[in-house]
Amino acid sequence: MRFALSEDQVLLQDSLAKALAELAPLERVRRFADDNEPCAGDIWAGLAELGLPGLLIDEAHGGLGLGLIEAALAAEALGRTVAPTPFLGSAVLAPLALKLAGSAEQQARWLPRLAAGEITAGVAIAEPIAGARDGAGVDAVAGRLTGRALFAVGAEGADLLVVADRTGGLHLAESAEATAPMRTIDATRRLTEISFKATPAEPLASNGALERLRDAAWVMLAADTVGAAGAMLGKAVGYAQERRQFGRVIGSFQAVKHLCAEMAAEIEPARALVWYAAYAFDHAPDEAPLMAAHAKAHTSEIGRFVARTATEVHGGIGITDLLGLHYWFKRIGLNRQLFGGPERVRETAARLQGLAA
Amino acid sequence: MDLTLTPELSAFREEVRAFLAAHRGEYEAGQPKDPLAWQRLLIEHGYAARTIPKAYGGFGAQPDILKARIIAEAFIAAGAPRGLANQGISMLVPTLLEVGSEDQKTRWIGPTLRGEVVWCQGYSEPGAGSDLASLQTRAVEDGEDFVISGSKIWTSTAHLADMMFCLVRTEPDKPKHEGISYVLIPMDTPGIEVRPLKTMTGYAEFNEVFFTDVRVPQANVVGGRGRGWQVANTTLKHERGMLGDPNATEARLAALIELMKTETVDGERIIDNPVFRDRLMQLQARVFAMKFNGLRILTDETAGLARLIVKLQGCELNHQVAALAIDALGELGVLYHEGPHLRAKGSWQRNYMFDLGLIIGGGTAQIQKNIIAERGLGLPREPKTVGA
Numbered sequence: 001m002r003f004a005l006s007e008d009q010v011l012l013q014d015s016l017a018k019a020l021a022e023l024a025p026l027e028r029v030r031r032f033a034d035d036n037e038p039c040a041g042d043i044w045a046g047l048a049e050l051g052l053p054g055l056l057i058d059e060a061h062g063g064l065g066l067g068l069i070e071a072a073l074a075a076e077a078l079g080r081t082v083a084p085t086p087f088l089g090s091a092v093l094a095p096l097a098l099k100l101a102g103s104a105e106q107q108a109r110w111l112p113r114l115a116a117g118e119i120t121a122g123v124a125i126a127e128p129i130a131g132a133r134d135g136a137g138v139d140a141v142a143g144r145l146t147g148r149a150l151f152a153v154g155a156e157g158a159d160l161l162v163v164a165d166r167t168g169g170l171h172l173a174e175s176a177e178a179t180a181p182m183r184t185i186d187a188t189r190r191l192t193e194i195s196f197k198a199t200p201a202e203p204l205a206s207n208g209a210l211e212r213l214r215d216a217a218w219v220m221l222a223a224d225t226v227g228a229a230g231a232m233l234g235k236a237v238g239y240a241q242e243r244r245q246f247g248r249v250i251g252s253f254q255a256v257k258h259l260c261a262e263m264a265a266e267i268e269p270a271r272a273l274v275w276y277a278a279y280a281f282d283h284a285p286d287e288a289p290l291m292a293a294h295a296k297a298h299t300s301e302i303g304r305f306v307a308r309t310a311t312e313v314h315g316g317i318g319i320t321d322l323l324g325l326h327y328w329f330k331r332i333g334l335n336r337q338l339f340g341g342p343e344r345v346r347e348t349a350a351r352l353q354g355l356a357a
Numbered sequence: 358m359d360l361t362l363t364p365e366l367s368a369f370r371e372e373v374r375a376f377l378a379a380h381r382g383e384y385e386a387g388q389p390k391d392p393l394a395w396q397r398l399l400i401e402h403g404y405a406a407r408t409i410p411k412a413y414g415g416f417g418a419q420p421d422i423l424k425a426r427i428i429a430e431a432f433i434a435a436g437a438p439r440g441l442a443n444q445g446i447s448m449l450v451p452t453l454l455e456v457g458s459e460d461q462k463t464r465w466i467g468p469t470l471r472g473e474v475v476w477c478q479g480y481s482e483p484g485a486g487s488d489l490a491s492l493q494t495r496a497v498e499d500g501e502d503f504v505i506s507g508s509k510i511w512t513s514t515a516h517l518a519d520m521m522f523c524l525v526r527t528e529p530d531k532p533k534h535e536g537i538s539y540v541l542i543p544m545d546t547p548g549i550e551v552r553p554l555k556t557m558t559g560y561a562e563f564n565e566v567f568f569t570d571v572r573v574p575q576a577n578v579v580g581g582r583g584r585g586w587q588v589a590n591t592t593l594k595h596e597r598g599m600l601g602d603p604n605a606t607e608a609r610l611a612a613l614i615e616l617m618k619t620e621t622v623d624g625e626r627i628i629d630n631p632v633f634r635d636r637l638m639q640l641q642a643r644v645f646a647m648k649f650n651g652l653r654i655l656t657d658e659t660a661g662l663a664r665l666i667v668k669l670q671g672c673e674l675n676h677q678v679a680a681l682a683i684d685a686l687g688e689l690g691v692l693y694h695e696g697p698h699l700r701a702k703g704s705w706q707r708n709y710m711f712d713l714g715l716i717i718g719g720g721t722a723q724i725q726k727n728i729i730a731e732r733g734l735g736l737p738r739e740p741k742t743v744g745a
Contacts, residue, residue: 003653003656003657004358004656004659237735248737258727272649272652272653273646273650279358294645297638346635350634355628
């Protein structure tokens with residue numbers, strides 16, 4: 001038994017960190033955010049060289065055949081650098097949907113191209129997971145989809161859409177009636193509203209795959225938050241070691257250094273929880289839904305604490321666009337709300353243990 | 358990440374379970390019928406004093422954190438009492454092993470492990486809490502002996518103890534960290550007075566100890582005269598690990614869930630109240646996070662920061678679990694001591710108050726934050742004021 005990363009996992013972490021430092025420095029993220037690019041193709045292409053799009057896709061279909069723990073490490077790295085990528089939809093949720101509920105033919109058609117990064121996939125599953133807002137929801141009748149899906153991830157410019165209908169059934173669609181970008185607080189990722197009007201779609205198997213997608217999505221958002229929170233703590237500590245007031249660096253004042261200690265004390269256990277939730281997804285399926293729920297809800301809470309506290313440690317400069325710390329702040333904010341806020345997710349956690357109706 | 362057990366470890370787990378099944382008659386409600394006999398039996402099988410060399414009365418196994426964990430889990434699952442875990446065993450024995458003389462090791466370790474000698478810790482003083490190194494209890498050389506005068510506070514088992522391991526000032530003219538010695542004091546020495554220290558719980562969980570011209574041989578110094586500060590620091594880290602133990606928190610959370618499932622208000626179970634349910638789930642996530650943080654510390658050598666936060670977070674979490682239990686009890690939460698409506702013999706109320714003491718003791722939360730910030734994050738160290 002070993003609750004630690006393997007050599008290969010550490011290697012993956014290192015190579016992702018190196019690649020992202022080059023591919024997605026803050027200036028690049030800023031350009032993506034300001035110019036409203038639909039997708040940062042250069043960043044995704046660079047990550048494709050490391051095999052990121054095919055991380056979860058089995059080797060027979062051209063992927064790396066790794067597990068959710070590796071995907072969580074990738075999400076942590078992406079959160080750490082607030083990198084704009086279609087990772088969540090295209091490399092995690094769509095491949096998992098195909099793996100869990102796709103026919104051999106559907107897998108053969110889509111997985112190799114997804115693994116190679118030739119195409120990207122968007123995923124519209126928010127309604128059956130987080131509840132429908134503003135009357136959204138998709139109905140599937142005789143191989144055709146009708147309705148609206150909000151908060152689709154990775155759908156901008158995607159070649160394939162994985163769509164959940166109102167009953168939780170999953171479908172593959174290659175087109176939509178219309179897509180409209182949803183402007184959010186977080187300009188480092190794109191969310192989309194998709195309309196369908198008798199749009200042709202292929203059904204995936206109805207075998208409860210949506211719950212697995214939900215668990216995976218929760219773990220990924222949790223890992224993204226741990227990465228972003230870790231980066232914010234690092235920046236706060238760095239600033240506290242440099243910034244001088246009253247003739248001393250501010251990190252020598254307990255008022256400031258205790259804030260940093262409190263952030264570290266929240267992040268470290270949260271990271272262990274996320275790692276375990278990712279591990280359980282592949283190796284302890286009975287525990288996986290509860291651990292995913294707790295990981296999502298808990299990182300939402302500690303993420304909020306770290307985001308505001310790290311900003312506060314920076315003082316006035318912390319809230320400026322010039323510094324750009326707000327990209328991390330907002331990334332953590334979006335991770336908290338997407339696919340269910342913590343109150344809703346905790347209710348699921350209670351239900352999974354028979355503690356709620 | 359690989360949380361499966363190797364065949365060797367699986368076999369070891371079976372061995373522990375078989376032992377517990379074979380000796381089921383020797384304990385009741387989590388307590389051994391004969392504590393000292395139980396302790397001897399555990400040592401003999403390697404379920405207590407596992408890594409202490411045989412020559413000093415231990416079992417003599419190589420350190421193996423996974424086996425240690427398997428033993429802990431099997432004992433918890435069987436409801437079997439663990440070996441003794443007093444301050445003598447968890448703090449003095451590791452200290453003697455590291456820096457004790459051969460004579461001190463052979464004389465004290467075995468009887469301590471077997472529970473024949475009970476120890477208390479004489480560190481804190483009324484004027485030396487967080488700033489422990491400013492302690493004032495003096496030991497003045499007189500022939501072969503030291504003559505000790507002063508007082509100690511927060512000595513939890515002083516009224517039961519045979520011996521005290523104690524920090525005293527032997528070199529008053531040296532800088533404060535260099536003038537301290539770590540000395541072993543028999544509690545029946547003339548001049549020692551133990552007074553119970555009653556806390557907010559209503560019980561005397563601690564004592565004060567007063568020394569008036571207490572004569573102790575200089576040979577009772579451990580680790581060299583003037584080296585007491587370094588000697589004490591080798592064991593403080595053991596205490597901090599003990600104070601944040603996630604296994605204990607998990608057991609308390611299970612009791613809290615049970616409480617919320619059984620207690621009712623106007624016929625409605627507490628767990629069916631969404632506000633309480635949400636608070637419970639928030640705490641459960643924290644308990645899991647600390648549990649996995651604990652697992653990670655065991656096997657991940659890169660987890661330095663994760664190790665430093667255990668005392669701070671673990672003690673806080675225990676306190677919060679007790680707080681939620683009291684809130685869930687509502688008006689019943691104010692009952693204490695005795696009475697027909699009192700729940701769990703008042704243990705939630707007592708824990709709530711006692712745990713606040715643990716947040717303060719063993720290095721306050723604020724000292725813990727200094728340690729995390731300085732050693733974990735590399736922020737500037739607190740200025741060390743020179744002085745007596």
